[in-house]
Amino acid sequence: xxxxxxxxxxxxxxxxxxxxxxxxxxxxxxxxxxxxxxxxxxxxxxxxxxxxxxxxxxxxxxxxxxxxxxxxxxxxxxxxxxxxxxxxxxxxxxxxxxxxxxxxxxxxxxxxxxxxxxxxxxxxxxxxxxxxxxxxxxxxxxxxxxxxxxxxxxxxxxxxxxxxxxxxxxxxxxxxxxxxxxxxxxxxxxxxxxxxxxxxxxxxxxxxxxxxxxxxxxxxxxxxxxxxxxxxxxxxxxxxxxxxxxxxxxxxxxxxxxxxxxxxxxxxxxxxxxxxxxxxxxxxxxxxxxxxxxxxxxxxxxxxxxxxxxxxxxxxxxxxxxxxxxxxxxxxxxxxxxxxxxxxxxxxxxxxxxxxxxxxxxxxxxxxxxxxxxxxxxxxxxxxxxxxxxxxxxxxxxxxxxxxxxxxxxxxxxxxxxxxxxxxxxxxxxxxxxxxxxxxxxxxxxxxxxxxxxxxxxxxxxxxxxxxxxxxxxxxxxxxx
Numbered sequence: 001x002x003x004x005x006x007x008x009x010x011x012x013x014x015x016x017x018x019x020x021x022x023x024x025x026x027x028x029x030x031x032x033x034x035x036x037x038x039x040x041x042x043x044x045x046x047x048x049x050x051x052x053x054x055x056x057x058x059x060x061x062x063x064x065x066x067x068x069x070x071x072x073x074x075x076x077x078x079x080x081x082x083x084x085x086x087x088x089x090x091x092x093x094x095x096x097x098x099x100x101x102x103x104x105x106x107x108x109x110x111x112x113x114x115x116x117x118x119x120x121x122x123x124x125x126x127x128x129x130x131x132x133x134x135x136x137x138x139x140x141x142x143x144x145x146x147x148x149x150x151x152x153x154x155x156x157x158x159x160x161x162x163x164x165x166x167x168x169x170x171x172x173x174x175x176x177x178x179x180x181x182x183x184x185x186x187x188x189x190x191x192x193x194x195x196x197x198x199x200x201x202x203x204x205x206x207x208x209x210x211x212x213x214x215x216x217x218x219x220x221x222x223x224x225x226x227x228x229x230x231x232x233x234x235x236x237x238x239x240x241x242x243x244x245x246x247x248x249x250x251x252x253x254x255x256x257x258x259x260x261x262x263x264x265x266x267x268x269x270x271x272x273x274x275x276x277x278x279x280x281x282x283x284x285x286x287x288x289x290x291x292x293x294x295x296x297x298x299x300x301x302x303x304x305x306x307x308x309x310x311x312x313x314x315x316x317x318x319x320x321x322x323x324x325x326x327x328x329x330x331x332x333x334x335x336x337x338x339x340x341x342x343x344x345x346x347x348x349x350x351x352x353x354x355x356x357x358x359x360x361x362x363x364x365x366x367x368x369x370x371x372x373x374x375x376x377x378x379x380x381x382x383x384x385x386x387x388x389x390x391x392x393x394x395x396x397x398x399x400x401x402x403x404x405x406x407x408x409x410x411x412x413x414x415x416x417x418x419x420x421x422x423x424x425x426x427x428x429x430x431x432x433x434x435x436x437x438x439x440x441x442x443x444x445x446x447x448x449x450x451x452x453x454x455x456x457x458x459x460x461x462x463x464x465x466x467x468x469x470x471x472x473x474x475x476x477x478x479x480x481x
Contacts (some may be wrong), residue, residue, distance in 0.1 A: 001085045002026040004107075006157060007051065009074040010204065010213070017070055018154040021063075023049060034063045035153045041066055052077035052209045073265060075210040077233050080164050081111040092138060099129035107160070115163040120149050120156075174324070177388045179339040184234040186338035188323040190227060190385045194220040195317055195466050206301050211261040214300075218258055226381040231345050234335050239319040246312045253303045260293040262345055263418065273450050277443035284436040285444055288429055342386040349379045350478050357405075357466055362459070366416060369462070373409040376402060383481075394480035401474040408465045415455025420446040 005023040008014045014021055019036035029045035043061035050057075052075040058064045067076075084107045091100040102123045109115040121140065125133025134229050140146055150156040163169045177186045197220035206214030225247050232240040267286055271279035303309060335341075353375050360372060383390075383399055429436045468474065 001083060002408050003030075003081065003083055005051070005081045006079050006160070007076040008079050009071050009076055010209075011074065013071055013074060014067075014076075014158065015154065017226070018152065019070065020153045020157045021067070021076060023051075026329060032059065032061075032063050034066055045317060052207075053208055067319065073210055078111070080109050080160055080166055082107050082109045082160060084108075093132065094131075097129075098126050099132040100125045108159055109164045110164055111164075113164045118159065118163065121146070122149075167428075177338055177385075179337065179389045181338045182343035183231075183335045183338055184323050186341065186389075187227065187231050187234055187385075188320040188475075191224060191323075192317065192320045194224045194227075195313060195320070199313060202304060206304055208297060211265060214254060214258055214261065218251070218254050221254065222377070223249055223381045223384070225251065226378045227385060230349060230378060230382050231341060233324060234341065236319070239316075243312070243316050243319070246308075246316075250303075250309070250312065253300060256296040257293065257300045260289055260296055260420070262409070262414075263291065263421070264289055266418075270447050270450070274446055277439060277446050281437070281439040281443040282447075284440045285425065285429065288425065288432070288436075292428075339389045342389045345384055346379075346382060346390075346481055349375075349382050350481070352378050354475070357470055360462070360466055362463060366412075369409065369412055369459075373406070373413055374462065376406050378407065386481075390481050397477040398474075398481055401469060401477055405465050405469045408461050411458035412455055412462065413441055415451045415453075415458060419448045419451035419455070422451070 003025050003279055005025075007021045007023065014036075017036070019034060022033050022035075023045075024030050025048075026034055029048045031045055032043045032049070034041045041062045043059055043063045045059060051058075054073070055064060055068055055071060056076045058067070058076075081280055084105055086106075087104045089102050089104055090098055091102070093099050100123060102121050105122070106117045106119045107120070108117045118259045123133065123137055125136075141148075150159055158167075174189055174192065175181075175378070177189050180318070183187075198217055201217040201220070204210070205217055225244065228244050228247070232244070264286070265385055267282070267289075274281075353372070356372050356375055360369060380399070383395065387395055422444055426441055429440070429444075
């Protein structure tokens with residue numbers, strides 16, 4: 001008997017690539033096995049692993065090397081645990097001669113839920129008994145209770161996930177957004193989806209599993225705030241006003257930790273840009289960032305475990321559920337349909353972005369560029385919510401055009417914000433005891449210069465990207481929405 005723990009990132013990056021990562025243990029520390037696409041890689045462990053684990057926490061070897069490009073900064077964590085008992089069965093003819101054998105592998109999931117055993121039979125005919133083996137295989141296939149086994153380990157893994165109920169459908173059973181759905185119900189459905197994401201990522205943020213949990217939580221908060229701003233007027237006014245303020249508090253609570261995460265995630269790339277200094281010169285700065293990040297994360301966890309946060313999430317869901325439970329007679333006829341709302345609000349948001357983009361020149365102040373970035377982000381979130389009611393081809397094209405503009409605006413924003421942050425960090429290090437070496441401050445100065453250069457390059461690129469965005473092709477895509 002062996003115990004098999006299946007591992008994946010929370011967003012199923014391995015399963016989407018038809019890869020199966022398992023920790024298999026029949027005793028001692030076991031082994032880490034990565035299978036898929038015709039290849040199998042195994043690393044024998046010297047000590048039992050601890051989950052969740054980020055890439056750098058996995059043992060060195062071929063499995064870690066193969067996982068790197070797939071999982072990136074995400075941690076792998078158990079998705080299910082199963083016990084497999086394997087028996088070898090001998091098949092003999094009437095004279096007692098061995099004609100075939102088969103392996104009977106019985107797998108029972110134990111976590112996250114217990115399942116009935118899943119049995120896999122693998123038949124091995126004996127040399128010289130091919131016909132007898134074929135008759136045996138034919139008889140097994142004809143048995144109504146025996147189905148063909150999954151062709152790949154990835155399919156077998158999916159079968160186990162399905163049996164345990166771990167493959168939860170999006171939306172928690174709520175009806176999807178449709179064109180004819182009442183507008184307030186459509187907005188409430190989208191907002192409940194964002195609330196689900198906040199709840200689903202909470203443990204990962206608190207336990208500090210990986211930086212993407214906080215990123216996903218923040219995106220859900222930003223989408224919530226944007227949708228309330230752009231379409232919240234179809235919901236009851238008083239709850240929208242009250243919870244908009246609470247989500248602003250939640251956004252502010254998460255900002256310091258995320259800003260430090262971004263810096264730390266970029267540090268290797270930033271160090272690689274140094275010319276006059278060495279990457280090792282940045283070590284005191286990196287240690288300072290990590291200490292600041294630990295402090296900020298502690299404050300974040302305190303807020304997320306507070307009564308204020310739990311009241312925010314629970315109360316907000318109750319308000320949105322009440323909107324979905326409203327009868328047609330109780331619903332005001334003025335709210336219209338989801339399609340009508342999307343058409344009206346998308347047209348308004350598109351006009352605002354296009355009008356603002358047309359005013360940006362090489363001499364426009366940075367604050368004006370940042371305002372355009374915010375409006376583009378709001379339009380992006382509105383497009384994502386309105387996807388079910390838009391023409392699919394036009395939606396893809398408009399989103400692609402908008403993303404090109406957002407990428408340049410994001411580079412401009414990052415260059416300005418992070419270069420300013422470097423000055424603040426340098427002052428903090430100067431005031432610390434002991435003070436950092438001069439080489440550290442020189443390296444930080446070189447990083448700041450590089451970020452300013454990034455910002456200037458983005459500003460230069462912006463003119464051409466804006467010309468393209470305001471051109472006939474993109475405007476045609478936006479109108480087609």
